[in-house]
Amino acid sequence: MGSGACPALLHLVVEIYLRLLAERNTSSLRFLLTLKDLNLLTFECTVLNVSWRRAIPKGIPPLNIAQKQTNKKTPCQRGPALLERYAVRRLPFARLGERDVAFFERLLPGRALTAQEEVKPFNVDWLKSVRGCSQLVLKPQTTAEVSQVLRYCYEKNLAVNPQGGNTGLVGGSVPVFDEIILSTALMNQVISFDKVSGILVCQAGCVLERLNEYVEEQGFIMPLDLGAKGSCHIGGNVATNAGGLRLLRYGSLRGTVLGLEVVLADGSVLDCLTSLRKDNTGYDLKQLFIGSEGTLGVITAVSILCPQKPKAVNVAFLGCQSFAKVLETFTTCRAMLGEILSAYEFMDEKCMELVERHLKLSSPVADSPFYVLIETSGSNSSHDEEKLNNFLEQAMASGLVTDGTVATDDKKIKRLWSLRERITEALTHEGYVYKYDISLPVGKLYDLVDDMRARLGQSAKNVVGYGHLGDGNLHLNITAESYSHSLLDAIEPFVYEWTARCSGSISAEHGLGFKKKQFIQYSKPRGAVVLMQQFKAMLDPKGILNPYKTLPSAPEWGLC
Ligand SMILES: O=C(O)CC[C@@H](O)C(=O)O
Ligand SMILES: [Zn+2]
Structure with a gap:
């Protein structure tokens, strides 16, 4: 030694x-x-x-x-x-026994994984920041199988961690202790697609990118797109109400999801899998499950409205000299591009430096303090190009933008998008990443990054800001060589107090999962949290579904 x-x-x-x-x-x-x-x-x-x-x-x-x-x-x-x-403690759930394993092996032959090497990747989140110690991964293929699994777990008081593509960023998709992992990986069938309405019905485990390819062949696209599209599951997207890069144009999943099939904690199947644009018969129950992070039920199938595939797509990548100019460029482009604007993303110079250094991508424009990615999607390429060119001329002439490039062909469009989409990946090369996903009034979006940078000084390696400016959504990421309590203490609760003072949200699109659940009060009043606890108690009285996630566990929150 x-x-x-x-x-x-x-x-x-x-x-x-x-x-x-x-x-x-x-x-x-x-x-x-x-x-x-x-x-x-x-x-x-x-x-x-x-x-x-x-x-x-x-x-x-x-x-x-x-x-x-x-x-x-x-x-x-x-x-x-x-x-x-x-300060989380294991709740008094039953521990997995040999008889339980034998039951699951009979129910799901060859699809109940217990070998340590096989189970291991399901226990760790994508960021490698949290790790559970589950000893069993179940891979059902049908709703009936999910129902049988949950009926058994409910009866035996075994806790369950539903898992999609495991691409979440708040520790919501992996167990905290020894919860059984219920993976949707084999629930990957398209059930139907209506070419007239563009309504897709599919199982929860379909990978977003595969679905996009499938509907593209029929002239449509999925209403959401995110960096994790190659791995994330549509059921997980809905369970976390994922936002992504197309929200500005097609709205949130709360609008595009038309129906859901959900298996409740006791194994009963709630069939709300309708495919209707309009349906005002009673409460809209599916909304309860959208964004509930697997704590109220396991989503097994989704009905979703897909927009027409745009015939013309353009992307402009621009450099701006200040954040004020980024904002003014947004106002100008909204006014001049109107209905064809489909994304308005921004990133600061530090993000560009990191994607260049770690991913060997090169910036297509001259060094600038800020960069903006604008996408247009429409049905008439010459009309769209004319509009975009007029906007770019004005933006350059008025000094809003100092350099820029435009792409109309697929390959270049993808290259420009990857500069923005792969920032998360680039940041992981820097060590430990503290992630904040904040909604703010758009004018204040970057003030938080400036304030945080000034506050942390040399104690952080990088403090970067990027995100979906068009949606008022900032991704504030802070990196350090390794995790440290003192740095976390300097960041939290400061970041949440700052956000609450501006009436922002401490989780715009990533959910609360395990890492943020204790901070819900910065964005929701006590009465709302207590009502959430009551819904949880009603739908999952034993609390077996994704325990330790989303809702705060401290006794001062009443029911828990
Ligand atoms: O890593 C993050 O903080 C953001 C990830 C994702 O929501 C994005 O917009 O790129
Ligand atoms: Zn995002």
Whole structure:
């Protein structure tokens, strides 16, 4: 053992011992197991049910000591830090037993995964920032199978983590403890497509990009598009009410989803899978499930309205000298492009620097403090090009824009879009990323980035701002070499207080998941949260569906 490792190991031993003592739940067997394999730390500690915040004495480093010792970045080092931060305890669900596994193996032959290597990727989120310790992944193919799984889990009080493409950014799609993972990966069939109305009905596990290709062949497109389209599932998109890059033009899923089929916690099937544009018969129940992040039911099928594939698409990529100019360019382009405007995205110079450095993409325009991506979608290319050119002439002449390029062919359009779409990916190369997805009055969008940058100074590596300016949605991302409590303390609750002062939303499109649920009060009044708790209690009385997510768990929130 190298000389540097001894104090680190000692700290680890002391820390775990103190935690176990604090819990009065000492098990020497578990203790030894934990020490044997540092990578299993998350698993062991979460199973032990430790209330970390209470147990960690000041001055003793948290579990990222494992990182220091192995000098290797593993996802598990971040799990305990989050559990500590949110003081989450395992709820008294049943633990998975051999009989349960045998039941699921009979129900889903070859589709009940228990081998550690097979289960592992389902336990970790895409960002590798949270990790659960589920021992079972179920892959049903039909609604009837989902229903049987949930009926059994409900009866046996087994917690369930519904999972789509696992591309979420708030820790909502992976288990926190040992919840059974219910994956929609094999529910990937198109049920019907009506070429006259453009209404698509499909199973929840269809991958967004595959669906887009499917409807494109028939002259339509999906009403939403996002960077994760190659992996995300439509059911997951609906469950999180994903926004994405086309929202400015086609609106949110709350408008384009026409019907849903949902399996409730007790296994009963709620068939609201209608394909009607208009239906005012009673309450619109599907809205409850859109954006509920799998906490109220498991979405098994979706009916969705697809717009016509535009005949002409253009993309302009422009450089602006200030954020004020980005805003003025937006006002001008809205006025001049009107109905053909389909996206207005922005990014700052730091984002460009990172996509250039890490992804080897090159900027098509001269260095600028801000960049804007404008997309037009219409039915007449010469009409659209004329409008776009008039707008660009005016924007250049009035100094709103200092440099720019326009693309009309598919290949170049994709290249320009990837500069914006792949920022998330570029940021992951920088170390640990603190992510904030904020809705604000559009004029104030970048003030938060400036204020945060000034506040954090040298303690952060990068503070960047980009996002869906046309929707008033900022993605504020902060990076550091590794996760640190003190940096998080400098960011939160400052970022939420700042947002609340402007009557913004602390989650514009990513949901609350595990990481943001404790902050819901910054965007919703107490009465609204209590009503949400009541809906949850009514639809899922045992709380087995995606526990520890979306709704705050502290007792002061009443029902929980
Ligand atoms: O990584 C993020 O913070 C944003 C991801 C996504 O919503 C985007 O718009 O690119
Ligand atoms: Zn986004």
